[in-house]
Amino acid sequence: MQKLNGTLDVTSLAEILRLCSVQQKTGALNLVRAGIKKRSIFIMAC
Amino acid sequence: MIYITSNKAGERVGEYLIQRGDLTRTWAGFLLKDSKRNGIAFTTSLLKKNIFNKTKLEDALSDLANTALADVLSWTNGTFEFSDKLPQQALDGPIRISEVQAMQQLLQGNDSQSAVDKTGELLRNIAQKISSDNFSLPLLPNIMLKLEACWEDNTVDGQILKIVRSDQVLSAFLLRVVNAAVDSKKHASTIKQALELYSVDHLIGVVHAQLACAQPPKHKDTVSQMSQHALRCACLAEQIAAQLGEDMEMAFICGLFHNIGKVLLLQLLVDENMPDEQLPQLVTKYSQNTGALLSRRWNLGPVVHDCIKFYAQPQLAREHQNMVEIIYLSHMLLLKPNEAENAVQNCTHVREELLNIADLNSNLALIDEVVAAIY
Numbered sequence: 001m002q003k004l005n006g007t008l009d010v011t012s013l014a015e016i017l018r019l020c021s022v023q024q025k026t027g028a029l030n031l032v033r034a035g036i037k038k039r040s041i042f043i044m045a046c
Numbered sequence: 047m048i049y050i051t052s053n054k055a056g057e058r059v060g061e062y063l064i065q066r067g068d069l070t071r072t073w074a075g076f077l078l079k080d081s082k083r084n085g086i087a088f089t090t091s092l093l094k095k096n097i098f099n100k101t102k103l104e105d106a107l108s109d110l111a112n113t114a115l116a117d118v119l120s121w122t123n124g125t126f127e128f129s130d131k132l133p134q135q136a137l138d139g140p141i142r143i144s145e146v147q148a149m150q151q152l153l154q155g156n157d158s159q160s161a162v163d164k165t166g167e168l169l170r171n172i173a174q175k176i177s178s179d180n181f182s183l184p185l186l187p188n189i190m191l192k193l194e195a196c197w198e199d200n201t202v203d204g205q206i207l208k209i210v211r212s213d214q215v216l217s218a219f220l221l222r223v224v225n226a227a228v229d230s231k232k233h234a235s236t237i238k239q240a241l242e243l244y245s246v247d248h249l250i251g252v253v254h255a256q257l258a259c260a261q262p263p264k265h266k267d268t269v270s271q272m273s274q275h276a277l278r279c280a281c282l283a284e285q286i287a288a289q290l291g292e293d294m295e296m297a298f299i300c301g302l303f304h305n306i307g308k309v310l311l312l313q314l315l316v317d318e319n320m321p322d323e324q325l326p327q328l329v330t331k332y333s334q335n336t337g338a339l340l341s342r343r344w345n346l347g348p349v350v351h352d353c354i355k356f357y358a359q360p361q362l363a364r365e366h367q368n369m370v371e372i373i374y375l376s377h378m379l380l381l382k383p384n385e386a387e388n389a390v391q392n393c394t395h396v397r398e399e400l401l402n403i404a405d406l407n408s409n410l411a412l413i414d415e416v417v418a419a420i421y
Contacts, residue, residue, distance in 0.1 A: 005127040010233040013119050015226070015345040016126060017145055018179075026130065033124030036054045038114060 049143060052114040059088055062110045108143060115148035122348030149173035153335045172314050176343055183215040184263035184313050186270055193257060203246045210253055211237045212420045214276045214302045219256045220249060222344035235347035236299045264316040272309050274421050276302050281413040283376040290400050297372050300353035304373050307337020367395040379406060
């Protein structure tokens, strides 16, 4: 993934997770919508 | 994936445990103060006071995390940001959550019974296949033959893309490749938008790749009927959008995809060796959630997602209501042409005064000709 941020209308979470899985990424994904913060999905070679 | 935290009402740990009946509100308040006073995590406080044993707490937190993930999987707007900094406590934490389990929740929707009967296992298998992309949408033999004929005759590329635009499976596959987050600056919800982002040669290459791994449908006649209805719905939705001054191309693609969950679910259920007599009920019950999940998995765009999920019950849509109602109207006019007035009355967002139902009905024969030329 070239950029590590964006909007969910362009890139769905399912697609982000797929790419993280392919790239064996480790880190935290912060998701925000209308004041709701799913603060972190921790991914380790998800 | 390890864990997800949320500030959404009902998804905070204390609130969730109260909802489940595992904790009283008084105890939750006390433990919250206790954890703050002692500088320890709320969950640690739960264990120290012997409110929970570790296994029970892990199960509860795992359920909570999967619920929070299922919710966010269906978000069609908002922002995301990835950071490679990982808090140590996340690595030390006991909880592991599963994308498959969250997807299963999305498939089930409000059907709590399926969680306890054998349908639960079936939906889990289907979620597993969608999560791991271990499925194929079937391509009808006559579409395959038409495309092959185009290639043999060196037909102009426009004719090939015209066939692609008319077939829900080919359109979905093309948009799935175009919208892969390899380049997340680009997104196309329609074939027309895809043509603005990529060259015709590029898109034809994608179609070629699809044909190389295409599988026929297990229930050819049923899938053919579904595909024909999809194209009829797309054409009619395009005309309704024209009357209303809405995006015609978007209406077409939403109409084309509205029942894609049925095609996918039918294929997956047959793969699961489900008896034929059980197929109609299961397809009817879970196809919209399946299609909506596919649209998120393949990044097909928020409007498409909402139309698939809510076209049968447009009053449930919270966004893109105009387009959802257009697809609802199109679907209903095809299904129950004599109840057109009722269908219009169920719509609260489209401008009724702009609709000309008589014109739409008179165009149905023309639409049938278009469909007959493709299928």
